[in-house]
Amino acid sequence: MLPEKKITIAVDGYSSCGKSTLAKALAKSLGYTFIDSGAMYRGVTLYCMHHDLIDHGIPDKEAVEKALDRIELHFEYNPDTQISELILNGENVEHQIRMPNVAANVSRIAALKSVRHKLVEEQRKIGANGGIVMDGRDIGSVVFPDAELKLFVTAAPEIRAQRRRDELRSKGVEISLDEVIANLMERDLIDSTRVESPLIQVEDAIVIDTSFLSREEQLSEALQHVAAVAQ
Secondary structure (H helix, E strand, C coil): CCCCCCCEEEEEECCCCCHHHHHHHHHHHHCCEEEEHHHHHHHHHHHHHHCCCEECCEECHHHHHHHHHHCCEEEEEECCCCEEEEEECCEECCCHHHCHHHHHHHHHHHCCHHHHHHHHHHHHHHCCCCCEEEEECCHHHHHCCCCCEEEEEECCHHHHHHHHHHHHHHCCCCCCHHHHHHHHHHHHHHHHHCCCCCCCCCCCCEEEECCCCCHHHHHHHHHHHHHHHCC
């Protein structure tokens, strides 16, 4: 039986821990709206790459800030894939934003103050009325610090790397495990040490370690926490 009270659920954690998979399943089970905040940062990154605003991995901060007013992002539900896909300036870029070259640049774009301010404002508008599950790096700490439920998802590093490699292979992208590990380590460092909205585990977050839990077990555990706060 679904809880009557519509709450805001913040799901944070490092990349490839399974937080998006859990957040999507949780939203579907509850009949909530799922918002992939990471996709929004990837969308901005893709725009910057297409307009030569990143040089050898270093963003042109001033040029990126000026370009933000020309970037429009929203999600459209695809009945075939059964997910909400990212639309960047009228183009479906869901596949493009999942590629390794975008992953290699997104943390540096996401570290920019101007980018974070723009997207945090957009995310707060989307979640103003509750009944949402949003995942990312700073959802419980910055975007929705008053969320009724905050989850912090984690997993062992070697498991994260293998999951990421399997995901890329399923999309036809061949990459070595060493490359995946290097990318994850770099992203972890940038995400957790950036000045603007670093990834942290807030005190009132509930930790879910997905290393050895099936997807069903992860969802079951999360739903128990929802039931405890949505009475």
